[in-house]
Amino acid sequence: MTTHILITGASRGIGAAIAEALTADATKIVALSSADGDLADPAAPGTLWQTSLDRLDGRIDVLINNAGIFEANPVDADDADWLAGWERTMQVNLTASALFCRRAVQHWHGRQSGGRIVNIASRAAYRGDSPAHWHYAASKAGMVAMTKTIARGYAKDGILAFAICPGFTMTGMADEYLASRGGDKLLADIPLGRVAMPDEVGEMARWCALDAPASMTGAVLDVNGASYVR
Template identity: 40%
Template sequence: MVRHRGIGALLKDRNILVTGATGGIGRAITARIADLGGHPIIHFRRNRAEAERLLQRIGGRGTLLQADLAVPEGATQLWLQAEAALGHIHGLVNNAGIRATARLSDDLAAWAAAWEVDLRVNLRAPADLCRMAIPHFRARGGGQIVNIASRAAQRGYTPDHMPYGASKAGLVNLTKSIARAYGADGIVAVAVAPGFVRTEMAEAFIREKGEAAVLGEIPIGAMVEPQEIADIVCLALDPAQRSLSGATLDVNGASHVR
């Protein structure tokens, strides 16, 4: 586990928007933000019951917001809701993601739909949220953006999931562009690129392909745990960690080394 100075209050009173907060990684990030004194803004798409359970788990120290990031206006509406609810937002974690199937043998409509939804949720929605966050942060002396990318952004992905890898590669590039353009304004942007994380999505892949297809290529012999991602995200959200800006933090058990 990553240890920080003054860890109990590392994110004290900081309002941090976490998209896709009801998924495995999102839950871990949200809980860790609350553990460190922050106020997580818990985004969910449909699963209000899970969002409410998560809020209860962290002792009610958060705010629930619903938005559909698969529609063009969804991300902007989410940010406006967050501003209206809390005023000052200190950090943004673009965690929500989707992985559609796009086979070369699919008809054009199915192929195009898979590309559209992956690009919309994995890249366009984060870009729209960053578009809102940057002027908000600039007016308040700075802020942190953490974009959850993927090992797939670094090395490519499976033939049936090329939109996912492409969208995550775009997210890494977006992170770098923001870090270079707005560092002087106190805005820190970091990408985190996990390999297989032990979540519901990974378990579904294992059921389909077998455990050897996942663990066989990871030198440490284990998937990433969601808590590992949460610790790294909170390190990047630490206002003192300005020099991380522009970095892509690989978390993949040495299954891809750059």
Template identity: 35%
Template structure:
């Protein structure tokens, strides 16, 4: 293949981060902005939080975009709008996810169906569809790019109270590895991070409650991760120097779960 895509720049790139209203997504958006990239902060429902994320970003050229990732038409529109506003999307971070509690022994069949459909629609199909839309644009324009998926330690150790979450994150890891192979000839690298427990707003109550100590003790460091630590891993995998890490699933869990 003699086609040579444009070299991916180190900074000044267009970056789309899904689920960037708070938590890991907010930290990821901030990390890219600090190094001079233009960031599209995506949200589906938490607009006020997303606006706070946007307002705190360093630099200029950032934007706030809304869209339901469970709706393929809205995903397509989101990709087009991000490309138009940013002047092209060089980096996609598939971070958005839902986590619905549905332990099988306690869950009715109807609720079980609902939990799996809601979770898969966002965690898997939303990321799958958006990756297609962004990658197709990169290929058609002859641009190099990066896709980084935010998976989970739960893909490996299991999520008994949230089985659909664990399963969709495992599928997201596998999807990323498939894309890493198929998109490499086009200069597009794809990788995933698999965080353990992270101190985000969503789990603050658990960390402050009776189970907090047990959660922290899962890691020999005696604590959980900060969102910025996950963002650092994402930033590396999206960097020009990490192209040879394409296809990897990087554990970022403080040695709380070791794969063999």
């Protein structure tokens, strides 16, 4: 049977690599991008879920939450600006993902075949991030905790959940960060000597979406060149 997959944040970088990795299998994919809807709008995930469900003939088997933003929010910013930056990142990175996960769990609850969630989090969930990115690290830590909670709560229903925590990956966000921090210093912190490539994360997501054994539910997989081990 063809596996129906919904991917958010799929226009470029890791999301595009995930979509490409999955197209070689017996899949039907809806790959959402910012052009489909603004996840900063709390109403967008519900609308996009229903639209995607319609495009996938009323059945979604796998949800991959990849959409996210990485925006600096300096601690000495104006109070209102700092709070707005915090709330925007939380809405896009965590709350929107939670709303998609909620729809998925409701869709699969009681369905004999269950379903799979793959959440793309970050090394920052465990290691933290820069002083200007408290909100980013917190949003990704929340995503990991949410993944584990879903896994524990719904495994009995065949609903599996996995999280992937990339370190620096060669995407637009990483390019900006490398330029601002000094690439040589950053690379010196990665024992592998290079940042991850999107296709490496894409393959991990493909495996979690289609092939990972059910007993792995709740697992958090790292892909950071041993820059953070736990």
